[in-house]
Amino acid sequence: MRRTAVALSSAAAAGEAPPNPVTYLTDDEKMLVETVRAFSLTHVVPRSRQMDEEGKMDPVVLKEAFAAGLMGIETPADLEGGGMSFFSSILAIEELARHDPAVSVTVDVQNTLVNNIFFNFANDAQRRKYLPKLAKDTVGCFCLTEAGSGSDAFALNTKAEKKGSKWVINGSKLYITNGGWAGIFLVMATVDPSKGYKGITCFVVDSSETPGVSVVRTENKLGIRASSTAELRLENVEVPEENVIGEVGKGYKIAINILNEGRIGIGAQMLGIAQGSLDIVMPYLFQRKQFGKFIGDFQGMQMQYAECAMELHAARLMVYNASRKKQNNEMFIQDAAMAKYFASVVAEKTASRAVEWAGGVGFMKDFGLERFYRDAKIGAIYEGTSIIQLQTIAKMIKAQYDKSSSPSGASH
CATH class of the missing domain: 2.40.110.10 (Butyryl-CoA Dehydrogenase, subunit A, domain 2)
Incomplete structure (x- = not known):
């Protein structure tokens, strides 16, 4: 312990940069988020309500998603892709879901499931044949x-x-x-x-x-x-x-591995849903007055939105951490299950609370909250139900304690 502290102290004295927080974004990652936000506000948001009501996506949105490079974020540049990281895909999925979760999951599946199967399991000929199509104009x-x-x-x-x-x-x-x-x-x-x-x-x-x-x-x-x-x-x-x-x-191994990665993507989608709900409702809480004060200033309301913001922050840390561990080829299965489960709970709770905080107007389609409320429910169902996530977590925790049951492996 003392040697570790001395080593850390020496590194600091030598001017080495301290580790970045898990939420740290590089300039390129910040630019990606800004690009996705601009894409969403320009091409998605003006069409979101109509697409939701009709139950189908405007082909323009898909076309522009390909043009913006969102369908091949991790695909190498020499295969027509963006050449970015898995974490970059997670950032894009989160930002898209903040505006339209349906568009987000479309991009999510393309990147975290389909493209990643080619990255991780296909041979070079298969990657070169199919990844350019998936990056340029073909949905998978x-x-x-x-x-x-x-x-x-x-x-x-x-x-x-x-x-x-x-x-x-x-x-x-x-x-x-x-x-x-x-x-x-x-x-x-x-x-x-x-x-x-x-x-x-x-x-x-x-x-x-x-x-x-x-x-x-x-x-x-x-x-x-x-x-x-x-x-x-x-x-x-x-x-x-x-x-x-x-x-x-060996297809089952491919499916198991890719679903573990995909769960991080769903976690990111849930972050976007929770954040999008807060983005709509919070300004309203400081526009509407009741009994002579803004409804956001009532202590009962403060306790609720503080709690939701805190839980969203915790969920974001979990999703980002799982993403970075996957990207670094570290064991991430338990982290992915925890992140997906918790982010789904947070999204559903936050979207539901947001509708309640807004009162009658929150129940109306024009306000936009009810769509997030409906969209949030799927988080507990696809890419492994919430119960399946808990089973996965329980199995891994049990295995950890089974290993430590012998004296030689005891560790706390």
Whole structure:
């Protein structure tokens, strides 16, 4: 302990910079947030209410998202992307959700799920073929969930059968984000049902190269209504052997790993929802008077918005920390589950409180709060329900204490 303190003191004396706080942003990261804010205010906010009411995204928003580089934030520059970090993607997702959570999740899935599968598991030829498309003009989707699966994610009925040099895929997928307008589908299918999850394999299906993927319907949702959530049917979809991502039978590992990363993205979306709710309601609290004083100056109100602001700050620290740990190749699974769970709780609570604080006007669509209230609910459901997050956290905590039960491993 003393040697550590001396070492730290020596480093400080030598003029070494102290560690940055987890919320520290570089100039490039600040510029990214400002760029996303400008994009949102220019192209998204003027269309948000109509998109929410119609339950579909204006094609202009998608077009401009590609033009702004938001669909390939981490993709290397030589593959038409932004060449930025995973943390940069998280910042963009948060800022987008502050204005429109439906647009945020569209960008989130493209970056944290689809692109990251190519970064982490695809070979060089696959990355060079598909990442430029995903960065420039093609939406991708991650096809795991089926009617018989959900929290039991690997109870799959979609099958892939080897015929000569090709795989033929048949089945259906449910609640697929971005499914309605995707051109590239990352499909989880079983090649051998007798092997259970060890038979699951990840395939790339490019609709510009092979027919057979159709949209059965686009869901009519409570929240994030402008995003595409679709049921897909795959009928005799033929793909070559080179369209297998990773190894045959190892798709479950890809799914588990990528969902852990995706949970950080959902946490960021929830931060944006909570922040967006406060952005709308807080000015109102100091415009409206009751009993001769601003409603924001009543002590009962102060206690509530102070609590929400504090919890949002804590959630942001958790999401940013999980993101930075993932980016640094540190163990982050428990952090991601905690961040996703807590940020979802904070978003739902803050959006609900904000509606109450605004009173009658908060209940009206024109004010904008009710959309955040509806959008917040999905945080407890997708990319692993809140109960699944708690189970994950509990398993990891138990494992930590199991390891420390022996005298040689005891540590507190």
